[in-house]
Amino acid sequence: MKRRLRLRKGSDYQAVHRGGRFWRHPLLVLGALPNETGVTRCGIAVTKRLGRAARRNRAKRMIREAIRARYDGIRPGWDLVFIAREGLAGMSYQPVASAVDQLLQRAGLLAGPATAPTVQ
RNA sequence: CAAGCGGGCCAGGCGGUCGCGGCCGGGUGUCCAACAGGGCAGGCCGGUCGAGGAAAGUCCGAACUCCAUCGGGCAGGGUGCUGGGUAACGCCCAGUGAGGGUGACCUCAAGGAAAGUGCAACAGAAACACACCGCCAAGGAUUAUCCCUAACCCUUGGUAAGGGUGAAAUGGCGAGGUAAGAGCUCACCGGCAACCGGGUGACCGGUUGGCCGGGCAAACCCCACCUGGAGCAAGGCCAAAUAGGGGAGGAGAGACGGCCCGUCUCGCUAUAACUUCCGGGUUGGCCGCUGGAGGCGGCGGGUAACCGCCGCCCUAGACAGAUGAUCGCCGCCCCCUUGGGGGAACAGAAUUCGGCUUAUCGGCCCGCUUGAGCC
RNA sequence: GCGCCCGUAGCUCAGCGGAUCAGAGCAUCAGUCUUCGGAACUGAGGGCCGUGGGUUCGAAUCCCGCCGGGCGCG
Numbered sequence: 001m002k003r004r005l006r007l008r009k010g011s012d013y014q015a016v017h018r019g020g021r022f023w024r025h026p027l028l029v030l031g032a033l034p035n036e037t038g039v040t041r042c043g044i045a046v047t048k049r050l051g052r053a054a055r056r057n058r059a060k061r062m063i064r065e066a067i068r069a070r071y072d073g074i075r076p077g078w079d080l081v082f083i084a085r086e087g088l089a090g091m092s093y094q095p096v097a098s099a100v101d102q103l104l105q106r107a108g109l110l111a112g113p114a115t116a117p118t119v120q
Numbered sequence: 121c122a123a124g125c126g127g128g129c130c131a132g133g134c135g136g137u138c139g140c141g142g143c144c145g146g147g148u149g150u151c152c153a154a155c156a157g158g159g160c161a162g163g164c165c166g167g168u169c170g171a172g173g174a175a176a177g178u179c180c181g182a183a184c185u186c187c188a189u190c191g192g193g194c195a196g197g198g199u200g201c202u203g204g205g206u207a208a209c210g211c212c213c214a215g216u217g218a219g220g221g222u223g224a225c226c227u228c229a230a231g232g233a234a235a236g237u238g239c240a241a242c243a244g245a246a247a248c249a250c251a252c253c254g255c256c257a258a259g260g261a262u263u264a265u266c267c268c269u270a271a272c273c274c275u276u277g278g279u280a281a282g283g284g285u286g287a288a289a290u291g292g293c294g295a296g297g298u299a300a301g302a303g304c305u306c307a308c309c310g311g312c313a314a315c316c317g318g319g320u321g322a323c324c325g326g327u328u329g330g331c332c333g334g335g336c337a338a339a340c341c342c343c344a345c346c347u348g349g350a351g352c353a354a355g356g357c358c359a360a361a362u363a364g365g366g367g368a369g370g371a372g373a374g375a376c377g378g379c380c381c382g383u384c385u386c387g388c389u390a391u392a393a394c395u396u397c398c399g400g401g402u403u404g405g406c407c408g409c410u411g412g413a414g415g416c417g418g419c420g421g422g423u424a425a426c427c428g429c430c431g432c433c434c435u436a437g438a439c440a441g442a443u444g445a446u447c448g449c450c451g452c453c454c455c456c457u458u459g460g461g462g463g464a465a466c467a468g469a470a471u472u473c474g475g476c477u478u479a480u481c482g483g484c485c486c487g488c489u490u491g492a493g494c495c
Numbered sequence: 496g497c498g499c500c501c502g503u504a505g506c507u508c509a510g511c512g513g514a515u516c517a518g519a520g521c522a523u524c525a526g527u528c529u530u531c532g533g534a535a536c537u538g539a540g541g542g543c544c545g546u547g548g549g550u551u552c553g554a555a556u557c558c559c560g561c562c563g564g565g566c567g568c569g
Contacts, residue, residue, distance in 0.1 A: 002139095002140080003140095003141095003161075004161085004162090006440070009403090009440080009441070010403080010440080011403095012440095013440080021489050043440065044440080045440085052176080052467085052468090052470060053175095053176090053467085053469095054176095054466090054467050054468050055467090056443095057443095057467095057468065060440095060446050061445090062445090064139095064140090064444075065139080065444095068138090068139065068140095068444090068445085069138090069139095069445080083385055093297080093444090093445070095447095100370085
């Protein structure tokens with residue numbers, strides 16, 4: 001995932017946290033806030049409760065890979081934050097990928113042809 | 121063959137596809153600019169490199185940077201057999217001593233207890249100068265038969281052999297000796313001192329002497345050695361932004377050249393240069409940032425740790441923080457066993473090294489010990 | 496990157512410089528009281544002192560190594 005498609009500032013994360021909507025899943029929480037750049041940027045947050053460095057890196061890599069595989073299907077113009085919950089520690093890739101799928105679908109961020117009211 | 125001891129090594133391999141980070145190269149979109157060039161933490165293509173033996177815990181030691189510092193000492197902290205290795209160490213190697221194991225081997229903070237202070241519950245007479253029961257001697261009273269004598273009691277004294285207490289009782293054991301005993305004397309053993317011999321040394325061996333008077337310093341302490349403080353968020357540069365404020369010190373400060381002195385600039389009794397602290401602003405960029413007490417191989421020195429010389433190699437440098445996803449074949453382990461299915465640890469760089477400690481599926485190699493069988 | 500503190504009964508804590516010293520309060524259980532319950536009173540049970548070593552005659556206590564939890568500074 002390229003650097004300009006990531007959330008990189010603490011203030012960006014705080015903006016999503018304050019002004020965004022949230023959807024919950026046993027493994028993940030998704031927060032979303034529309035931005036004005038026309039580009040969807042994503043950020044990942046993992047608490048220390050998931051374990052030490054190796055486990056937290058593993059969680060971030062799985063989430064990042066799941067987003068990368070679906071990025072072309074996500075509507076543009078949103079700031080997204082994926083927060084790993086404690087149940088995600090030790091999971092394999094497939095459940096994480098389906099959790100990302102469910103969250104994006106419930107949030108209505110998938111730009112499928114059926115429901116495409118084309119944001120601006 | 122079985123059981124075991126010590127040491128070393130590996131951390132699945134090869135190849136596709138889609139992605140990520142650093143560096144190099146190519147050409148190029150757009151913006152700024154007269155050009156040079158730069159910005160969009162630009163985009164594209166190609167090449168190359170891309171986690172560990174512990175990267176971990178942060179328990180020690182250093183390098184590096186800043187601050188402090190005339191010199192020396194005290195306090196505080198640390199280390200503690202000897203010799204060597206090292207940049208240094210609380211690490212490593214080789215020895216010594218003590219303890220454990222049939223053995224290969226393993227473990228040990230292992231200086232000082234006649235410098236001083238302190239501690240040891242309960243039990244016991246006593247945990248420092250100790251006599252409870254004993255044993256022995258002298259004197260006295262009573263009883264037995266008048267004496268000799270014997271028993272028992274009292275007083276005084278001797279005695280540490282025996283009993284008993286305890287974790288520990290002032291060397292052990294045997295013989296002589298004695299009123300009874302006692303290193304009082306003797307042999308052996310243990311410890312101490314002196315001398316001789318060996319060793320760089322810790323220490324070891326021998327001879328002689330004398331009979332030698334406990335434990336705990338991971339209790340205070342004494343002795344020897346080491347030790348200024350902070351940490352890459354160190355520290356430096358640029359840009360932006362706020363304020364042009366307050367307190368203290370204050371006669372020198374800065375630059376350049378240069379082997380300790382010169383030259384230049386600013387300032388010199390104050391609304392004062394300059395230094396420092398507080399207050400206020402900034403969460404942007406760059407340097408430090410990876411070539412090093414570096415790896416690999418050979419030769420030489422050394423018992424070894426390690427050192428010297430020569431040759432070859434360059435091997436992560438991120439900043440919301442790069443190694444992921446998926447497929448095929450081979451190798452290892454497990455399960456039903458045509459064929460297939462499942463598993464493969466502990467864990468991830470963050471200034472850099474040297475150690476220690478801890479976590480770890482499985483596998484390989486070398487040396488050695490004990491026991492059994494066979495030749 | 497530095498620095499500090501705490502792990503003792505189900506819970507909250509004492510015991511911190513060595514031994515009949517493993518304790519207190521709440522909670523639990525039993526009994527007394529009451530028609531019943533609560534309160535009160537009496538009594539009982541319950542602890543590898545986080546873990547592994549070491550020093551010592553003897554360790555919750557002293558020393559070392561780990562594990563878990565919490566806090567502070569830049």
